[in-house]
Amino acid sequence: MSESISWSTEAETKLKEVPFWGRFLVRREVEKFARGMDSREVSSEIYDLANQKWMSMSKK
Numbered sequence: 001m002s003e004s005i006s007w008s009t010e011a012e013t014k015l016k017e018v019p020f021w022g023r024f025l026v027r028r029e030v031e032k033f034a035r036g037m038d039s040r041e042v043s044s045e046i047y048d049l050a051n052q053k054w055m056s057m058s059k060k
Contacts, residue, residue: 003040005031010044029054 007015011030018026033050034042 003035005034005040005042007042008044011042011047014044014047 015023015027015030030042030047030050033053034040034046037046037049039046
């Protein structure tokens, strides 16, 4: 089982901007991105980097 990842207050606030029905998926993917960066916490910066990555991928 994967280690639990904590979320900063700022990152949690950004997550709350996502419609409730999509939060589970966003949370899962952002945590996967954070683990890939060897981080144990989702910070506001990591959340933004993950979002930028997905936005650039969706434009292709």
